[in-house]
Amino acid sequence: MSGPAPVWDVINGYAAYWALHAAVELGLFDHLPATSAELAEATGVADPADVTLLAQLLAAKGLLETDGERWSNSPAAERFLVTGSPASMVGLVRHSPGPKQGWPELAETIRNGRPAEETADALNALYPELVAATAATQAAVARGVAAELRTRGLWDGTGLVVDLGCGSGAWLEGVGAENAIGVDLAHVVPAARARVPGASFLEGDYLDVDLPAGKANVVILAHVLRAESDERAEALLDKALHLLADAGVLLVADYFRPPNGEDTTTYADAVHDLTLALTMRASTPGRGLSEQTLAAWCAARGAHTDAVVEPVPRQRVHLIKRGTR
Numbered sequence: 455m456s457g458p459a460p461v462w463d464v465i466n467g468y469a470a471y472w473a474l475h476a477a478v479e480l481g482l483f484d485h486l487p488a489t490s491a492e493l494a495e496a497t498g499v500a501d502p503a504d505v506t507l508l509a510q511l512l513a514a515k516g517l518l519e520t521d522g523e524r525w526s527n528s529p530a531a532e533r534f535l536v537t538g539s540p541a542s543m544v545g546l547v548r549h550s551p552g553p554k555q556g557w558p559e560l561a562e563t564i565r566n567g568r569p570a571e572e573t574a575d576a577l578n579a580l581y582p583e584l585v586a587a588t589a590a591t592q593a594a595v596a597r598g599v600a601a602e603l604r605t606r607g608l609w610d611g612t613g614l615v616v617d618l619g620c621g622s623g624a625w626l627e628g629v630g631a632e633n634a635i636g637v638d639l640a641h642v643v644p645a646a647r648a649r650v651p652g653a654s655f656l657e658g659d660y661l662d663v664d665l666p667a668g669k670a671n672v673v674i675l676a677h678v679l680r681a682e683s684d685e686r687a688e689a690l691l692d693k694a695l696h697l698l699a700d701a702g703v704l705l706v707a708d709y710f711r712p713p714n715g716e717d718t719t720t721y722a723d724a725v726h727d728l729t730l731a732l733t734m735r736a737s738t739p740g741r742g743l744s745e746q747t748l749a750a751w752c753a754a755r756g757a758h759t760d761a762v763v764e765p766v767p768r769q770r771v772h773l774i775k776r777g778t779r
């Protein structure tokens with residue numbers, strides 16, 4: 455007879471997220487090593503018993519360690535949960551699940567086939583913070599991808615680079631383009647402009663902005679197709695391909711979801727990607743993107759993936775060329 459553990463695991467995941475969120479809000483990871491009493495004092499908690507309870511759960515999750523008296527960060531927490539650490543994920547803990555209201559509404563969203571307008575608006579409002587939270591990592595990823603393009607003879611570092619949905623500007627900064635155009639929504643562009651002062655920016659819907667066809671040496675679509683309806687995502691891919699010069703390369707970066715029809719093990723391995731796809735569904739018209747769908751959309755336009763690079767685990771970047779192999 456099977457037990458209820460898989461169900462409890464899911465229910466408890468909700469509480470574990472909020473425990474981590476609370477610890478980040480309190481700045482718990484920033485004041486270690488310390489006893490519960492010292493931590494309570496440092497973080498403004500009334501009763502040290504509450505710190506102990508929170509810390510015990512975080513220890514159970516592998517984020518804290520203890521010698522029975524003092525708490526300290528586990529190696530993962532030291533690297534990813536301390537504010538100001540170069541690899542800090544503190545912003546992602548706060549913002550990565552998207553607008554919080556999207557989750558209790560998920561059944562309604564799925565029933566209607568779209569999120570509530572207020573939830574979609576809340577995501578748009580959140581974008582500046584969301585893209586700031588990933589900027590350092592994405593700039594490093596983009597630097598690695600640019601080096602890869604040069605090694606493979608796909609780009610010599612010159613000419614026009616266009617980034618559709620450029621967010622923080624991290625990709626433009628990372629590839630180090632001398633002639634760059636970023637496109638994003640009006641309230642997101644100011645931070646990108648500050649990060650990459652030498653680039654030009656267009657504000658508005660990336661499907662509507664006017665850009666010269668056939669001129670770009672590199673076009674970037676990083677983590678944008680997953681949040682669009684199939685119809686708009688395919689139109690955006692089409693637009694990106696039209697922007698490319700003959701020898702240009704389109705970069706499509708994402709955490710791709712597995713295609714339909716895979717077995718249970720594949721889905722279990724892809725839980726991060728599937729959760730991200732569902733996160734899209736909770737607040738956007740998108741449901742994530744599979745590499746098979748991307749390949750079919752490219753093939754329908756006479757384009758193909760020349761190579762795939764994986765600069766950080768599970769983040770895959772398709773280097774797409776026009777024409778068939």
Ligand SMILES: C[S@@+](CC[C@H](N)C(=O)[O-])C[C@H]1O[C@@H](n2cnc3c(N)ncnc32)[C@H](O)[C@@H]1O
Binds near residue numbers: 620661
């Ligand atoms: C997940 S972020 C990715 C940002 C960036 N490409 C990166 O990888 O760091 C998605 C970006 O798409 C932008 N975006 C969403 N809808 C858009 C639209 N209709 N037109 C232009 N940009 C849009 C958002 O403002 C946000 O900056």
